[in-house]
Amino acid sequence: MYAPLAAKTHPNVAVPQVSLPIPMGKVAAQTSIDMANARAQTAFDPARIEEVIRDGRIDNASRQKIVKTLQDDEVFADWKLKMTHWSREQQMRMSHLAVRRILEIAHRDGWDAQEAIEAAINLDLQSPLSLHWVAFVPVIMGQGDFDQVQRWGNAAMEHQIFGCYLQTELGHGTNVQALETLATYVPETDEFNIHSPTLTSTKWWAGGAGLTATHAIVQCQLIIHDKRHGPHLFFVPLRSVQDGSVFPGIVAGDIGPKTYGAFAGLDNGWVRFDNVRIPRSNMLAKNAKVKQGGEYVKPPSAKLSYGGMVFIRSQMIDRCGWMLSRAITIALRYSHVRRQFRDPSSTDENDQERSVLSYPSLNRRLLPLLANSYAYILAGRRMRALYEDMAAQLDQGNIELLADVHVASSSLKAYCTKQVVDGIEECRQALGGHGFLSYAGFNGIFPEQLPSVTYEGDNFVLFQQVGRAMLKLAGELKQDRSAKVTATTAFVRALHDADAIRFRAPTAAVEWLRPDVFASALNLRAARLVGDLQAELDAGRRFVDLSWECVEVGRSHAEVVVSTWFAEAVADDAQALGTAEVAWISKLVALNALMSLSRNITPLALPMGTSGAAGLAAYKPGQAILTAESVKALETAIRGLVEELLPQVIGLSDAFGWTDWELSSALGRKDGRVYEHLMALAEGNPLNHKLTSKQPGQYNWNPKAAHGKHVVEWYTQELRPLFSATAARSDTPVHGNGAKI
């Protein structure tokens, strides 16, 4: 009745398709027409944008090659679909199989490690392989001395061993100084004694530690001759590479399933050490060292080992933008082809219903999230570049960029991760009822992205650090108006310098669209909030009690950074992008900035306080930065931008380059055939078929046998006895099979 739905993948893998003889009908037939129409009116070349923005961790050609290899592979062709049906235990088991298979393919096709990791990411698989490369290998390479890199680094990079990084404990995470695991130097044997003294010292959370890792880097309190030297890193063998048994003195296991089914293929683990001895040479010794006999050699500079923390955060910004881009692609595609309610002015029952995306209550929610995706991807590219510059400087012993990169990466990490987590769920909730199905494709997005608000520094702790940095800068500028600022911190000067930010409150929507206008407004808001924070300190409150006020300072700072870097990134790549492409992305730059202003307009609309506030130099007490008319014009400007962008959003989301296999979403299908695909998946749903095998992952996914007339195998076991018992007790029992009741 239809052409097959999916592109041909591996010949051994069944393609979900509708097998029941069902007439299509007008509503379902319209979806692919609507999608084709949207593409026909796209005013730019999405592929050109894709080429530029996808050039990230690896280049776009390599990415496409990996995706194609996976979606054609016998093991991986329907992997994501199966994953939604596996239990935690099945997923964990399949994760080991996937790791082995990825490395087989990598060997066969000559992929490098970066490509193998990309493959795991593309499978939505937080696997022991990813953690080995993200957490174990870099620590050895970055903190080990030359001999240690030779001894362990090569074996790790060749996957002869699998490692994990044991830092956080049951009792402590963010507060690294309070970790309890001990590494006590034993002069008699020139060894360290690794020990877990308490329940709360149990190492907890490390990915790969639960069932997989053969070796670990362990963060321990170094103790020499009863003197504590604080946390240091040690290399400790955990399990036999031959049979997986843990070595003597060690107990370990998986800490249990994660919330909402996240990270199911990753064995986050707990590990305890009972006086385990390791050689002195197993302490990572690039910086601090312990000599034979116990002499402790301090690291040359504490700040030199500081770059690692900044590294991971600086990599998270575009990554979370990409996660949001998956959700928004699904949401825009489905909302475009989904039609509900005719226009109220229509009187003909045969008139088509309206695309739900045409309703402001939907498009005003979704289009800003499209803008955010672009913003975080492109600002994230600038973040990476800035990190590279800083790392190059650090290698020369130059720490000039360190403070600024630290603040920017903290601020963006704390802000963007939360925006993205909320934005992904907003996309899903915008899908209506069908968004609540696993087949909508959000299991691989939201739960996986959720912990980003916690790991690598809890967002609220990071915002506090941003607040502290802003106050420090404000203090320096108060002393010396020529103190050094950067493009993303220069706004602080507006506290003391009336000319630092030139701004006239817009009186019409069109003024708000000018980049200098929205940039100045964002900067003024951030400056005012720093002033308000300073005023609280001046009024005698302690900084430790201002952690709540720091949150809004941090958000506003982050919005300055995102907006600035997003615009810079578009300008930098203008040539490669092309004129039409730049024009449309520039509207997203404006939308992102105006939505950031709209998120919290009060500091701009509220008159300056009359008493005690460290207000902005350019404004008198009682004076507000914006008028009521400016605020109304901002709303009008946002509405106008959304209406202008609306016909281009399918093109703008196509430009992210997601394939149907990657999205694994019945609602986010590129061809718009959402209803056929939902039906095909529901027919194939294993619950609707007799299990043919007890092996994990072996479901009877055979559309040709799916006639929707099966009986669940346990019906007669549970329900039949129930009905018999209730009928036997009844004065008016139901007779026969109940067809004639």
Place this chain on the structure above:
Amino acid sequence: MYAPLAAKTHPNVAVPQVSLPIPMGKVAAQTSIDMANARAQTAFDPARIEEVIRDGRIDNASRQKIVKTLQDDEVFADWKLKMTHWSREQQMRMSHLAVRRILEIAHRDGWDAQEAIEAAINLDLQSPLSLHWVAFVPVIMGQGDFDQVQRWGNAAMEHQIFGCYLQTELGHGTNVQALETLATYVPETDEFNIHSPTLTSTKWWAGGAGLTATHAIVQCQLIIHDKRHGPHLFFVPLRSVQDGSVFPGIVAGDIGPKTYGAFAGLDNGWVRFDNVRIPRSNMLAKNAKVKQGGEYVKPPSAKLSYGGMVFIRSQMIDRCGWMLSRAITIALRYSHVRRQFRDPSSTDENDQERSVLSYPSLNRRLLPLLANSYAYILAGRRMRALYEDMAAQLDQGNIELLADVHVASSSLKAYCTKQVVDGIEECRQALGGHGFLSYAGFNGIFPEQLPSVTYEGDNFVLFQQVGRAMLKLAGELKQDRSAKVTATTAFVRALHDADAIRFRAPTAAVEWLRPDVFASALNLRAARLVGDLQAELDAGRRFVDLSWECVEVGRSHAEVVVSTWFAEAVADDAQALGTAEVAWISKLVALNALMSLSRNITPLALPMGTSGAAGLAAYKPGQAILTAESVKALETAIRGLVEELLPQVIGLSDAFGWTDWELSSALGRKDGRVYEHLMALAEGNPLNHKLTSKQPGQYNWNPKAAHGKHVVEWYTQELRPLFSATAARSDTPVHGNGAKI
């Protein structure tokens, strides 16, 4: 080493406990001391509050009886813990077992239907049983005529049959008029022909339809002699009660897993009809009827069947408050006993770290959610009472209350469900890393509550209805200042009547704490937003294009309703609650109201527009309702309330009455022993043990065998070959078991 962690439940069910010989340590030992201290300083009686607020669907004694029965039952004692490990297929199968077991216990102990449903709810089980009672039985009782209630109602209430309610389709949900399933009258045989003409007409989503239901109520377009009469309800047998096979002409199945693992025990289904004939007497005939030969008899009043829609929404308000109360109980307990970082002024390393709840960045997030829980529970009780009054009136043919109850229930449903969904995740994110474990107990809360923003009317569609109602009222009041208003809509009068709301902008925090002050401010804000909405219409925009503006109108209206009813409910139950209890809950009333104001202060702080706006009668153009000082005082008032409430939050969350078995959360344990419990659960985690059985639900949960030294069964199958292959390719192969690398 410790006293056992859990209360003794069923003798055949193993209690999770730490079996490894692990010293407790200071950090873990402190948690139960901290919790006991918090209870010792509670200034009121939590049990007294519990008695009052738990008196809901069923009385508190019945509720406690049910909980005790379940937690002592062999099947249910560790049900919730096992549920986090089961696959969708296992959970669905176990759901049938649970339904049968609940009904066995109900028969044994003489529970009524309400108590059986309460039992299913307490198991976090969205089961075919719940849907049978919530969706199938009420429709028969409410829409069937006397004979139909006799024929089907009794069999359904005795559980001789299981039913489902088939309304939504693959292509349409909210837009009921556009449903495609046909019921065509066949005069020759005096039957209806039920038919699914298109792909998108496939019935979709109905709970219980996938694998369980024997009979269905089906919403179809009634067609008689080629004339369409719109959607009507029909009783259609689906499956044999004897063996579960679907009857001829019907195909059906489960639509697949739900997002984030939600509703796993519920078989939401798809059903198609291929010209299925049913007798004419199977059309539900309390209101509309079809006579032999095809004469159509209209219902006496369309509005009389309208109460059903309002019913479900009016029941959702306190229910979602209770869901939030679970999350906030867990969050407050864990945050209280979790200590991180010493006070910055401390110089002694042995000083205790601070409870994380003492940090404003945490308590400013959590305490408002405690206030929200109380607000929605108590305002929800008023909502139920108002519904009862309306239903009693409707039975008399009086529709006086209908419009107001409809608007209030739409507004509260749309507002509270979203606040609760966001609030639950906020609680989880506030738990730090451990909040990301399933054992934190959020799998039974967040995913289960998520679809409430969509079902029973998408929130954004409902907000639009609220906006329309407010505009209508504003128009009536413009014509006639004495037009009828209620306590929760009287604010609209402020548009035209300068004396409608008396208010003076507070200049100090203490003024904000006065109930008349925060109430007036909430009402003024709602009024201004209605005025702004009217101004957009006056400026020529169509109502259908104002759906976005309606959202904020709806939220502000809902905040007026919640605040008003919350305060009224406390006053109503003052005697039963007691003086100290009322005093503390009244602080939550204030906190809820002030946070509602703070959520969007701009309409109060922004001067009235100078052109075209339909402003408030009491304010001149250019005049704002609040000064900058008022806004700052509001922030100070909130901070003060939070600080005052902080020592009482353990007591205030105890008052919800949740048991450890109900919460099933290692972090939310009443005794505070969170670290021991996490360790015990991680030891018992089935992944850390050899499977002893292939039966679903049969895990080797035996703490005494849990020594943390197991080897996963498939290690040698996947990882061993991987290590052999990589070592074979290496120039520097790892030898032996890798212990000496």
